[in-house]
Amino acid sequence: MDTTELSRALRDATEGLQAPPDLAAAVLRGGKRRRTRRRAVLAGGMAVVIAAAGLVVVEVTGSNEPQIAVAANPMLTAPTRGDLAGDKAYLDAAVAAFDAGMPNEPDNARLGRPHVYWAGTTDGGKVAVVAQEVELTRASGSVSGTSVVGLLVGAKPVLVNSFPQPYGTPAKGFAFVYGPLNRDVIALGADSLSISSRWQLNPTAERSVRTDWKPMVKRDGLWFGKADGPGPVEDIRVVTGDPAKAGYDQSLTMLPSSRWALGIDRQRKPVPENVLRTKPGDVFSVNGSRSGRLGDDIHETLTMAGLLDPLAGVSPTGAQAVVDLQGGGSVVAVEVVTTFVTSDLFLALRDTNDTITGWLHCEPVRRDGGGLIGACVLPGDSGILALAPGMALSYEAEGEGALPGNRVEVGTNAAVVPSSVHTIHLRDPQGRSESHGLLKQ
Amino acid sequence: MSTIRPDDEFTEFVAHRSTALLRTAYLLCGGDRAAAEDLLQDVLERVYAKRRRVRGGLEPYVRAALANASANRWRARSRRVSEAPLEHAGEQRVGGHEREVLERDQVAKALGSLPSRMRVVLVLRFFDDLSEADTAAALGVSPGTVKSQTARGVARLRELLADPAHEKTRG
Structure with missing residues (x-):
């Protein structure tokens, strides 16, 4: 007898076996009885504790007999x-x-x-x-x-x-x-x-x-x-x-x-197709950040923050850009599909243990055909995080002593620029360049 | 007919899956139907109390609970006198449908003669179609243990079912 024959023999051995029609009702009755007994025991124990403090309040929740059906639809x-x-x-x-x-x-x-x-x-x-x-x-x-x-x-x-x-x-x-x-x-x-x-x-x-x-x-x-x-x-x-x-x-x-x-x-579970503008696996560590990427709680914590539809069930996420904050902790910008046809850029605020402490909505992901996905204003006047996968980012230095056209290269894929910067310049690997305003869309 | 409470997943689950679960329990109990019904009811009553804390699917959880409870139950039963020794089962000569029923019974009873963990592993692997990893997770043992128990269990079962006493029922 090989394992295939064993499988078949086991199925044959149980063929025709049917659960008793009253099994489901009996299980629920028994389950309720057990629960009531357990509560009574717990309540009894609690009564002793409370009585010692001069109060006696015991409540055992009554149970309604469950209604069940085993018949056909x-x-x-x-x-x-x-x-x-x-x-x-x-x-x-x-x-x-x-x-x-x-x-x-x-x-x-x-x-x-x-x-x-x-x-x-x-x-x-x-x-x-x-x-x-x-x-x-x-x-x-x-x-x-x-x-x-x-x-x-x-x-x-x-x-x-x-x-x-x-x-x-x-x-x-x-x-x-x-x-x-x-x-x-x-x-x-x-x-x-x-x-x-x-x-x-x-x-x-x-x-x-x-x-x-x-x-x-x-x-x-x-x-x-x-x-x-x-x-x-x-x-x-x-x-x-x-x-x-x-x-x-x-x-x-x-x-x-x-x-x-x-x-x-x-x-x-309608997973949106072709909505994300960034790749889900991409993580960009900005300025040498050593903080980790976001975990599996993006959907849960965004929902708790009131920024995601709790009835949606599925919210795919795209690339992440991680930035360490000077005062400790870090922030992570991530693209999240918020409705079936749109995605938004959010910023997770994290403590030094990489635990999410809050969320900010940055802006809807840009769909103007350019390379800029979006930008997030960082907390504490820490600058603006711009996300542009595959692009080299720069800005034009302004202020006293700055020369016109004095570009400051700040990195590729994602970068932080000073809060005073209003325009980000992008250059793709072929040398084509484009400019985008950083004002919230 | 009473109605199904729409918010009670457990009620729906029991109503629709009890036959499939009973079949697993029947094999875990070595073909003892009454014991299987007792085992299933006992396990389902216990699961009812913690159903809201069950992570993942209810059915894998119940199957794992059945497997573990059956091993414990079998240890308690083994201290009592065996009710139907395997070697006596094949002594009568029968044919046709009765013979088929008896042969099915032989498989279940042969399972029942295996050590409890070995039996549970075979049922989860070859009746419930669990992988080695899933079987190991359900029983809280290593995949290596599942692999060795499977190999030994299949070999032992093969011996039991090839026993001459069993062969008397054929033909």
């Missing part, structure tokens, strides 16, 4: 809803289109017939939401049931999006984005939904937030909304509950139809 059996629910020809066409358009992946066997959960007329045209049971074979060889939900649009329905109902992942709900210019949204799997079309960095504000939240409307079991447009579909967000308090956990998985062909992962 109810969307598979619920009567069809929507104003086109009685249009048999349309429903049949939707089922046929779902069958024809659904990718047939080797390990995802669709079972039974697709079921039209919702069919109706929306701002984005006629729409059908179709669900079907799927038998999913995992890499381990185990088989589990799940379902797939598809979105079909048009009077002659065409499948434009689909999403496997998740298991083992947070049941966050999800939203299809469809229609002309990708502005129409259908959401399911969560309640009390609101929609926002864009998040824009406001350099003058202390914290940037989405300010365009609109309530979505529930109709026959689905939630509908329309993004203000035009704008990048990747900026649209739907959250459940109070939008002012919503974080990433409250945001639904967004699924733009225009990215369906790229797969689920690329739909829900």
Whole structure:
């Protein structure tokens, strides 16, 4: 018996084995019981401590029995809803289109017939939401049931999006984005939904937030909304509950139809392409700085500082320029994609242990065709950091005694110039030169 | 039918992954279904309490917990009288579907006769498809230990399944 045969033998040995239908409920009951017991023990111990101080306050949190379901997705059996629910020809066409358009992946066997959960007329045209049971074979060889939900649009329905109902992942709900210019949204799997079309960095504000939240409307079991447009579909967000308090956990998985062909992962984690102007791996140590590059907490700390959209999830970063400060500590300028189509230059303020203590927004990355990515005014009148990968940087000395045209070479890729300098000169390896104003864009 | 609480990842996880996890537990328990159900429930109840502190995927965490708990559980069980010695399992002659079922049972029971860590390594490597590195991380041992346990475990399993007593059931 080789290892392949062993793998097969182990799978055969467990074939047909099913978890008891009440296992999930029993686990949750037992888990709650354990938690309550543990809290009681902790509270008892705490009561002794507090009693010694002359106070006795003991509170054991009561537990609600969890509601769970192990049955199949109810969307598979619920009567069809929507104003086109009685249009048999349309429903049949939707089922046929779902069958024809659904990718047939080797390990995802669709079972039974697709079921039209919702069919109706929306701002984005006629729409059908179709669900079907799927038998999913995992890499381990185990088989589990799940379902797939598809979105079909048009009077002659065409499948434009689909999403496997998740298991083992947070049941966050999800939203299809469809229609002309990708502005129409259908959401399911969560309640009390609101929609926002864009998040824009406001350099003058202390914290940037989405300010365009609109309530979505529930109709026959689905939630509908329309993004203000035009704008990048990747900026649209739907959250459940109070939008002012919503974080990433409250945001639904967004699924733009225009990215369906790229797969689920690329739909829900839309990594911008061709937005960064600098290379992610580049680190420029200015004036011989020995401080390290930024770590993995750029996204987290920028979000905490209110400078990144907490609902975005993905914010690629580009090159970094590190400068040691005279009084100790260092600063690092880094390009960060803030929305799907724009990037900005930020400055991380760090202590002597390279720990980030704050962030400053420098300016939106320049897209004027020149070599200057942007500039950051350093704290404490320490000068201006200019970032221009691949270019030699210089400025023209000014002031008493300076001769006209007296260029001061300050380095390549990135350099610090005095705060009084208003223009930076760049020269590429071929000798071509260009000049840029350093006033904030 | 009751409804799924949309914010409870754990509820969703248990509802959808319990069968797959039970299969792992079944092999870890050497084909003892009742023990596998007990083991799985016990582990899931413990994980429930710390589910919000679990970093990364819940399923790898639960599988690692199952593997480690089964090793401990098996040590406790080994102090009791064995309920179904392997050498007796093949004494009856059967054919057709019954024979297939019995042969499957043989594999699980052969696993059960291995030392606990060796059994766990084989299940994680060849049933759950974990790499040597991931198996080592799950069990808190070195990759070298996983490699040696795998080699010895496969060899031992081969011997057990080639036992003449087992061969009686064929044909």
